[in-house]
Structure formats: structure tokens, C-alpha cells
Amino acid sequence: MTKKRRTGGGGGGGAEGGMVKVGGLGSRKPRSGKKRSLQTRSKTTWLLMAGGSCLAVFVMFLFYQHLATSSDRDVSTASGKAWTLSDEQLIALSKDTSMRYFKNELLEPLMVVRPVGSENHKKARQHIRTTLESLGWHVETDTFTDSTPLGRKTFHNIIATWDPSARQRVIFAAHYESKLFLKGPHKNFIGAIDSAVPCAILLDLARSLTPLLRTRTRALGTTPQLVFFDGEEAFENWTAKDSIYGARHLASKWAATRVHAGKGRRSPTMLESIECLVLLDLLGAKNPTIHSAFPNTHFLHRRMATMEQRLVSLDLITRQPSSFFNTNYAGRAPAVEDDHIPFVRRGVPVLHLITVPFPREWHTAGDDATILDDDVMLNWILIVRAFAAEYLHLDPTRA
Numbered sequence: 001m002t003k004k005r006r007t008g009g010g011g012g013g014g015a016e017g018g019m020v021k022v023g024g025l026g027s028r029k030p031r032s033g034k035k036r037s038l039q040t041r042s043k044t045t046w047l048l049m050a051g052g053s054c055l056a057v058f059v060m061f062l063f064y065q066h067l068a069t070s071s072d073r074d075v076s077t078a079s080g081k082a083w084t085l086s087d088e089q090l091i092a093l094s095k096d097t098s099m100r101y102f103k104n105e106l107l108e109p110l111m112v113v114r115p116v117g118s119e120n121h122k123k124a125r126q127h128i129r130t131t132l133e134s135l136g137w138h139v140e141t142d143t144f145t146d147s148t149p150l151g152r153k154t155f156h157n158i159i160a161t162w163d164p165s166a167r168q169r170v171i172f173a174a175h176y177e178s179k180l181f182l183k184g185p186h187k188n189f190i191g192a193i194d195s196a197v198p199c200a201i202l203l204d205l206a207r208s209l210t211p212l213l214r215t216r217t218r219a220l221g222t223t224p225q226l227v228f229f230d231g232e233e234a235f236e237n238w239t240a241k242d243s244i245y246g247a248r249h250l251a252s253k254w255a256a257t258r259v260h261a262g263k264g265r266r267s268p269t270m271l272e273s274i275e276c277l278v279l280l281d282l283l284g285a286k287n288p289t290i291h292s293a294f295p296n297t298h299f300l301h302r303r304m305a306t307m308e309q310r311l312v313s314l315d316l317i318t319r320q321p322s323s324f325f326n327t328n329y330a331g332r333a334p335a336v337e338d339d340h341i342p343f344v345r346r347g348v349p350v351l352h353l354i355t356v357p358f359p360r361e362w363h364t365a366g367d368d369a370t371i372l373d374d375d376v377m378l379n380w381i382l383i384v385r386a387f388a389a390e391y392l393h394l395d396p397t398r399a
Contacts, residue, residue: 009271021368029221034123050174060189071301071307072113073164075092079292083390085396089389092397093208093389094382095371096208097208099111099377102377103374106203109124109174111190111192112178112190113188114176116235120248124176127337135206135207135210136214137206138161138164140161142249146249147241149193150394153231155249156230156248158176158226158227158230159226160225161224161225161228162210165254166220167221168273169222169225169274169275170225170276171224172202172278173202173228173278174201175195175228175232175247175339176228176233177232178233180235186364187365188387189364192282192284192368193361193367193371194282195281195283198284198289201381202280204381205354205385205388209389211386211399212389213394216396222275222399226386228371229339230246231244232245233248235259243337244339247339248342251271251295251342251346255269255271264385275349276297276346276348276349276351278384279338279354280354280384283355284371284373284376285371287320288351288355289355289356290324290356291334292325292326292333293350293352294352297350297351298329301329301351302327304387306321308324310356311383311386317378318378333356
């Protein structure tokens with residue numbers, strides 16, 4: 001496993017034997033047959049009436065449940081039926097895209113050395129919160145402490161939700177801290193692709209989806225949620241305990257937290273309300289390859305690959321030497337340990353967007369602005385944006 005680090009019968013007798021003629025056929029039956037027949041019919045009628053009543057009650061129950069659930073559920077999301085953006089909608093969705101804005105306003109504040117507990121780590125957190133709050137998203141910070149090889153550390157997961165009242169969520173996530181190198185040639189490690197660019201893509205996603213979400217005329221059955229995990233990187237060497245601190249904490253917390261489900265319904269846990277976790281990591285450099293890692297989200301991987309092809313055909317993104325997506329799924333995709341692991345182990349469907357093999361600059365001082373490619377970043381911005389809009393049935397032509 002690569003860690004990130006990589007009935008029948010008859011009888012006879014005379015009339016004296018209690019038999020009488022029936023019709024002109026000479027057949028006979030017991031005198032008590034009529035009475036027994038009436039009794040049988042009575043029981044059958046009673047059973048049919050009782051069964052009918054039970055069936056009616058059951059149908060009424062199902063109808064009530066349908067009303068209770070359909071009144072506030074939007075079946076247009078992935079939990080319902082599929083939907084496809086038209087070419088016109090894709091073009092409209094792509095219009096408001098500025099690489100200058102993306103790089104200067106969203107990405108640049110994250111392009112700093114920002115290990116857990118540092119001042120730059122705090123500034124990066126504030127940048128993410130401020131950007132999302134200004135867009136009207138509900139932002140919360142999940143703060144906790146945990147033991148590390150370097151002592152107790154305080155971590156801050158950032159969770160932004162468009163509609164906290166929605167019963168289902170599709171999560172787009174990335175980690176926002178950079179790996180700590182105390183000394184050596186990599187002590188100024190920035191982590192441009194690991195994961196400043198993925199975080200900036202999520203901020204752009206919030207910016208582009210917000211006007212579309214505001215035009216919705218009915219409640220969302222599924223809300224988009226953005227999660228910025230803290231403490232993904234190991235402080236020393238990657239182990240089960242020294243890694244993915246934020247993801248492990250949040251998955252455990254959500255598994256024990258129930259959401260209000262409404263009268264007459266079982267309250268699911270926060271974890272059970274996740275339709276899918278889309279995790280971004282190691283994105284922004286040239287020639288990425290994204291494998292389909294899980295059977296239950298292979299259809300989403302194919303959908304994203306199809307979206308890439310459509311955007312290329314419309315000249316909305318730049319054609320690359322090869323597709324970003326390896327769609328040849330044979331159940332043998334490279335296994336990578338990352339923030340998705342504690343969620344996968346609890347049954348959450350995951351779409352893992354991570355470059356494998358890792359770029360050669362991974363966990364080196366070379367993971368800085370010099371390895372970023374504008375065309376690749378723009379492609380990722382629009383692929384993720386279009387995928388999210390299609391998943392949520394958002395119409396860009398109505399914004």
C-alpha cells in the first residue's frame with residue numbers, strides 16, 4: 001500500500017348412510033357439506049377482509065412516508081436520478097473564470113510554509129474561513145488536541161456547509177497544512193500541490209457554486225460541504241497514529257453524532273448522511289493520473305472523465321497529452337493512505353483524486369510554485385466545478 005506517505009379420497013354408501021343425490025349425476029356428498037362450505041367461506045371472507053385492511057393500512061403508511069420524505073427532498077441529486085449539464089450550461093459555468101484571481105486571491109495566501117501550530121498555519125486557516133464566510137457559507141471549526149511524536153498539538157478542521165439543514169451531504173475535501181521539516185534541505189517546504197492548490201480549487205468551487213445555489217427554488221436534498229482537514233501529514237514517520245489527525249478525529253466524531261431526521265424517522269449519524277467524499281490531493285502539476293480506487297464510486301470517476309472530455313471538445317479547457325483519468329478499472333488501483341481512510345473504513349463512498357505515482361517533487365522543497373502549470377490548474381478548476389454542478393443539478397444559465 002502506497003502511503004501518503006503511499007385433498008383426494010372417496011367413499012360410498014346408500015341414502016341411509018347420510019348421502020343424498022346431487023342433481024342428476026348420482027353423486028353424493030355429506031349432509032353437513034353445505035354447513036361446512038358456509039363456514040369455510042365465512043372464514044375465507046374474514047381473512048380476506050382482515051388482509052385487505054392490513055394492506056390498506058400499510059399502503060397508507062407508505063404514502064405518508066412518501067409525503068414526509070418528498071416534501072423536502074430534491075431527488076435530482078445523486079441519491080435520486082442522474083442528470084447531465086448541456087453544452088450551453090457548461091459554457092455558462094466556465095465564463096466566470098480568471099486564473100489571475102485564482103492565483104492571486106485564492107492560492108497565494110496558501111503558498112507559504114504552514115505546518116501545524118505555526119503563525120502561517122493560523123493565517124491559512126483565517127484565509128479559508130474569511131473567504132467562505134464572505135460567500136455566505138456556514139463555517140465551523142472543529143478544534144481538538146491529540147498526542148504526536150512532538151508532544152500534544154492542537155488541530156483545527158474547517159467545515160463549510162451551504163445548507164446545514166439538508167439531510168445528505170456531498171463533501172469536497174483537502175488538507176491545508178504543510179508537512180513539517182525541522183531541518184535539512186526541505187525545511188522551507190511549501191506544499192504547492194500538497195495541498196495548497198487543492199484547497200484553492202475548493203475555495204473557487206465555493207465561489208462559483210454560491211450564485212447557483214442561491215437561485216435554487218426548492219430545498220436541497222443534498223448540500224455541498226467543504227472540509228479542510230488539519231494534520232494530514234506525519235510529524236515524523238507515517239504510522240496509523242502519526243498521520244491524518246484531523247480526518248481520524250472527524251470521522252470518529254461524526255460516527256457518534258446523530259442528525260435530526262424528523263418525526264417518525266430514525267436519526268442517522270453524521271457519517272451516514274454523507275453520500276460521497278471527494279478528496280483532492282497532489283494536484284496542480286503536469287501529467288497527473290487519477291485512478292479509480294473504489295468500485296462503489298467508479299461511476300463517479302467515469303463521470304468526471306467524461307466531463308473532462310466534454311470540456312475539451314467545447315474548447316473550455318486545454319487538451320493535455322493524456323486524460324487525467326485512468327478509467328481502466330480492474331479492482332487493482334494503487335492503494336494510497338490519505339485522509340479518506342477513516343471514512344472508507346466506516347463505509348463512506350470515496351472518490352479519491354490523487355496523482356499516482358506521486359510527482360518526483362513530493363515532500364521536497366521543489367514542491368513550490370515552479371512545478372505548477374496554469375493550464376492543468378484551470379482544467380482541474382473547471383472539471384471539479386462542472387462535476388459538482390452536475391451532481392447537484394445546478395443550472396448555470398439561471399444564475
